[in-house]
Amino acid sequence: MSKIRITKQFSFETGHALYGYDGKCKNVHGHSYKLSVTVIGTPISDPSNVKYGMVIDFSDLKKIVKSEIVDIFDHATVFNKNTPHVELAKELADRDHNVLLVDYQPTSEMMVIDFAQKIKKHLPETIQLYALRLQETDTSFAEWFASDN
Numbered sequence: 134m135s136k137i138r139i140t141k142q143f144s145f146e147t148g149h150a151l152y153g154y155d156g157k158c159k160n161v162h163g164h165s166y167k168l169s170v171t172v173i174g175t176p177i178s179d180p181s182n183v184k185y186g187m188v189i190d191f192s193d194l195k196k197i198v199k200s201e202i203v204d205i206f207d208h209a210t211v212f213n214k215n216t217p218h219v220e221l222a223k224e225l226a227d228r229d230h231n232v233l234l235v236d237y238q239p240t241s242e243m244m245v246i247d248f249a250q251k252i253k254k255h256l257p258e259t260i261q262l263y264a265l266r267l268q269e270t271d272t273s274f275a276e277w278f279a280s281d282n
């Protein structure tokens with residue numbers, strides 16, 4: 134049976150700031166992120182299986198990505214907890230804002246690395262994460278490929 138890649142797309146609104154960066158993105162601002170998740174596997178060949186013909190049910194993939202990424206990052210503001218931004222994050226959190234502290238600079242590159250780890254741990258052994266594409270703006274995106282890693 135052929136190996137097939139399938140992709141599901143997600144979107145979420147997230148704020149961030151790049152501490153120490155030498156451009157406008159050092160300021161707190163936000164993006165309408167678009168995330169494409171591609172997995173690879175062999176479609177189930179057993180006609181008695183309710184998932185017959187599927188690599189993974191799109192809705193099962195959606196549950197993983199929603200619980201691990203979309204529901205966490207949507208309408209949150211992400212700060213690197215290893216920078217003085219942690220003070221700002223604490224102030225916002227104390228005022229009931231949705232703040233997310235991560236241990237990396239929240240660039241598209243670092244977020245996509247984080248997302249790959251978060252998704253991989255939930256996939257069945259028969260299905261591999263093939264690629265992620267995280268689009269920050271209409272013209273900027275970062276990609277993670279299993280074959281590069």
Ligand SMILES: Nc1nc2c(c(=O)[nH]1)N=C([C@H](O)[C@H](O)COP(=O)(O)OP(=O)(O)OP(=O)(O)O)CN2
Binds near residue numbers: 156239240241269271
């Ligand atoms: N390699 C990276 N560079 C930058 C990142 C990043 O995550 N990785 N992030 C930013 C900012 O957060 C923000 O995304 C601005 O990006 P940029 O593409 O420069 O946005 P513009 O609005 O200026 O886009 P144009 O379409 O060129 O107007 C900065 N760099």
Ligand SMILES: [Zn+2]
Binds near residue numbers: 149158162163164269
């Ligand atoms: Zn940005």
